[in-house]
Amino acid sequence: MYDILFWFFSIAMLVCGLLVIANRNPVASALFLVLLFVFLAGLFVLLEAFFIAAIQVLVYAGAIMVLFLFVIMLLDIKASERRKFRALGVVGGIAVAVAFVWELVIILTRPLKPLATGGDELSGGLEQVVKPLFANYMLPFEVTALLLLVAMIGVVLLSKRELK
Amino acid sequence: MIPLLLIHLIKIACVIGVMLGIVAYTVLAERKICAWMQDRIGPNRVGPFGLLQPVADGLKFIFKEDVLPHHVNKVYFTLAPMIAMIPALITIAVVPWGSQLVIPSVSHDPIPGVIANLNVGILFVFAISSLGVYGIVLAGWSSNSKYPFLGGIRSSAQMISYEVCLGLSVVPVFMQVGSLNLMKVVEYQAQHTWLGFTQPLSCFIFLVSAFAETNRLPFDLPEAEQELVGGYHTEYSSMKFAMFFLGEYAAMFMASALMATLFFGGWSLPFAPFNAPAQTLTVGLIHIGIFLAKVCGFLFFFIWVRWTIPRFRYDQLMTLGWKIFIPLTLLNILISGVVLAVITK
């Protein structure tokens, strides 16, 4: 059962990912990305990381992608034309792909350590995520929050064209 | 002994069946109550006191012509009502309907009164219901005409904003209970007090945000008949329209269920034997009855408010959400944190 679900989610994710970049209609692309996030959440559920799964769907699929869709619809982006391949793009793309595969090979050939699972059954990974965040990595966490805040204020400033 | 899977399936069937039944009758209740408030009688022709009206409505929806306007994007147009309806049906899975049912002839262990006893229950609810907005956005976009589009845009902005309020407003609840599991939340309330009394601000903001999330008056701007014709479902007819309709009421049911569970003690009442998990089948069933009664109470409240308060303006809605509720919820979290720290010290 577990294996079947794993393969199902993985393959579905790959198919969705392909469709995201293969689709010429931006709305359809965005929707397949949403579907991809949902399947990804499914993988997290298989790992019993319910917390991350829920946050994944809530934040990415439920909020960020809605805003994406929003922008796509408001700007009324038409289906993109079939473009000619540019040499630089092709070379760059291949380079990135090769680098990525290389990295994957390095990682996968290493012996895998089993993940430290713990806590009570079905804790949903809440503690495993939150404990380190607020205990060991408090400072980086706060700094990140501050960074986001600065970015947010920047956005507000930029979007308010005339400053009083 | 019945296999566990079968028990689960029976439970799911019961929950969905009861829920859809209540949803259908909420539509009738809405019409009846609004009629009473306006000194009218309301539907009373189909069956005694009009009680068979939902059946007649259902038949009417099925037999109406399903119009597919030629200018719509067919795939998304068909998909949208389904997406709008499903989240409410899925999320009900983590809401505890009762404590437990003790039926020795069926299973050794007591059957919990919830379909999925998920540890991140409330997050699951928020996650799935946040997907519901796609139904409305897609409906607005694929209809390819201006009023639905405006409705879709409005609703997505509204739902995203109020999701934040909704999420933040329940944080103090879980700080007090110490768990995201809805079953635990109810058990906590059964032993202590109802959280509606200890967290009144949370409760109030959650309630108001729930109105916005379910697109109900006074926040029904995505539909706003007077200005947007019908909003996102302008182009819909027949069964597709019915699905939006059911989706709205199912979301209302879900919001009521959450209100009852989070703030008003779920299946419990503050005296024995209703303040502890049931040891006999009768008490277990009464627990479910208590829960449903509370849900119905909130459904009545939803209807009552709808027929009393006029619609907010869009900027008022946004101001209320971003400038008042979100700061208030943050303040509430801060205060609750301090108070809890002091008490537990």
Next chain:
Amino acid sequence: MTMQVERPKLTIWERTYLPQILHGLWLTLKHIPQRKFTRQYPEEKPPLHGAYRGAPTLVKDPEGRVKCVSCQLCEFVCPPKAIRITPRARPEDVPDANVEKEPEDFVIDMLRCIYCGYCEEVCPEEAIFLKQDFAIAGYTREELRFHKEKLLELGGVQPDSIWKWKFKGAPPLDAPGAPKREGAGRKG
């Protein structure tokens, strides 16, 4: 002259909308048990005003004779041309042959009729009346073109003050025992 409307200063409590909302909720709640004003229509008919103009109908006199003489004035006056009359001559040998014309068919298209009442007003014989039927329904257009029989059935009998049937061979007006003639100014 411009007038400055003094806006009342609201307290913070009032600016939360809550007092007004609570007041509204209380108001609607109070109305739930109150007396209902719904009229249960098909069973309870609405009270109609005496001058209510419903469907135009043809009437008979107390002796069961069609009063219409096919003068076609109503057909002429009808604004939406809802009336169609097929007149025919009455045979010479009937006892009351002083009435020379009668409608062979008389059609009022209820879908065209605007219930203006002109036909009733113009009729020299008081043969057409607007009754108080207002629920006129049918499944086809043809069904709603009311013919003579239907119109007569709807119209019923109207007490009569015109003695047109009596005059040929009847005693002259001033003869002793002649029926008193009312409705002065009408030709017999």
